Amino acid sequence: MKKLAKSKLFEVWSIIAKEHELFVPVEQEGESVNFSLWQEGEHVNLDHLKTNVSPKQIVFPQTETYLKFKTTGKKLSLENVGGKQAPYVLFGVRPCDAQSFALIDNVFLTEPVDRFYEERRNKGILVSLACSNPEETCFCQAFGITPGEAPQGVDVATWDMGTFLLWKPQTAKGESLTNQLNGVLEEALAQDEQDCQELQQDIQQKLKDLPLAKIDPKQITGDLKEIFDAKIWDEYSSRCLGCGSCTYVCPTCHCYDIRDFDGGKAGERFRCWDSCMFSEFTLMAHGNPRKTQKEKFRQRFMHKLVYYPNNNEGVYACVGCGRCMDKCPVNMNIVKVIKKLGGEKA
Ligand code: SF4
Ligand code: SF4
Numbered sequence: 001m002k003k004l005a006k007s008k009l010f011e012v013w014s015i016i017a018k019e020h021e022l023f024v025p026v027e028q029e030g031e032s033v034n035f036s037l038w039q040e041g042e043h044v045n046l047d048h049l050k051t052n053v054s055p056k057q058i059v060f061p062q063t064e065t066y067l068k069f070k071t072t073g074k075k076l077s078l079e080n081v082g083g084k085q086a087p088y089v090l091f092g093v094r095p096c097d098a099q100s101f102a103l104i105d106n107v108f109l110t111e112p113v114d115r116f117y118e119e120r121r122n123k124g125i126l127v128s129l130a131c132s133n134p135e136e137t138c139f140c141q142a143f144g145i146t147p148g149e150a151p152q153g154v155d156v157a158t159w160d161m162g163t164f165l166l167w168k169p170q171t172a173k174g175e176s177l178t179n180q181l182n183g184v185l186e187e188a189l190a191q192d193e194q195d196c197q198e199l200q201q202d203i204q205q206k207l208k209d210l211p212l213a214k215i216d217p218k219q220i221t222g223d224l225k226e227i228f229d230a231k232i233w234d235e236y237s238s239r240c241l242g243c244g245s246c247t248y249v250c251p252t253c254h255c256y257d258i259r260d261f262d263g264g265k266a267g268e269r270f271r272c273w274d275s276c277m278f279s280e281f282t283l284m285a286h287g288n289p290r291k292t293q294k295e296k297f298r299q300r301f302m303h304k305l306v307y308y309p310n311n312n313e314g315v316y317a318c319v320g321c322g323r324c325m326d327k328c329p330v331n332m333n334i335v336k337v338i339k340k341l342g343g344e345k346a
Contacts, residue, residue, distance in 0.1 A: 137322030219342030
């Protein structure tokens with residue numbers, strides 16, 4: 001293991017940024033923190049636990065142009081512009097968000113593979129940061145995530161040890177980044193590793209004391225039809241505004257739409273995030289198979305808590321980040337649904 005003195009973070013980011021695009025959690029106006037491109041002078045905030053929008057936006061951008069087209073007389077010309085990604089480092093990703101990449105990989109990297117997404121994933125190096133202080137709305141442990149550790153797929157795991165980050169490469173990409181930083185990183189001492197183990201135990205203890213410590217999606221049992229027809233969907237969906245905020249901040253939601261912008265003689269084809277909560281989602285030529293907000297609301301939660309695990313060896317399509325709890329304007333969220341469907345055992 002290595003250690004990275006916090007006083008040397010600027011130096012490390014400068015070195016990384018020479019050969020990579022570097023994305024870090026940056027404090028923006030109004031105190032919201034989001035991953036964005038590092039530049040000298042930015043206020044990087046590694047203490048903030050949850051970015052407003054998840055780092056999913058780096059591997060699966062909110063809008064992405066596929067191709068541009070233009071007409072000259074009767075001639076139409078096309079230019080492929082999608083899927084061109086420079087090597088990048090995503091620095092400071094929390095374990096729940098890192099785990100969400102595995103869920104999206106399962107969708108986009110299974111045949112037929114999404115080549116644009118694949119390009120982004122291949123070009124990226126993921127540096128995680130353990131959560132020393134999980135918050136009231138965190139319940140990642142319900143989905144088998146340990147906030148004091150880095151899930152599989154993370155290239156370098158780090159822990160905040162006060163004056164330095166403990167630095168542990170976990171993959172070949174992580175080793176290569178570590179070698180690049182050899183002049184700045186120091187060797188960790190046995191005592192540092194011991195302190196890190198104590199930090200991890202401390203985090204586990206904090207988790208036990210959180211209000212959502214006992215949330216357990218496995219309490220949702222029973223016949224699929226019964227869950228589908230449960231009364232909860234009428235009751236809970238009646239409050240839903242269909243604003244889609246929950247899906248936009250969610251690290252595991254991955255629905256998108258493909259549209260053309262036609263500017264007359266030139267235009268472009270792009271994809272953009274969509275939301276199952278929107279009224280036009282699934283709208284087809286014959287009409288919309290999910291006409292009511294109840295059907296849309298039910299689909300979102302059935303997908304995350306029932307359909308996805310049924311089709312993926314029990315893995316849920318939620319990582320317990322709690323962003324939907326923070327952002328829903330009518331205080332509706334997946335925790336309420338889990339509690340109700342699970343018979344309020346939590
Ligand atoms: S954030 Fe709340 S109101 Fe908006 S779509 Fe989601 S559940 Fe409905
Ligand atoms: S459903 Fe809510 S808690 Fe689960 S991953 Fe999405 S935003 Fe986070």
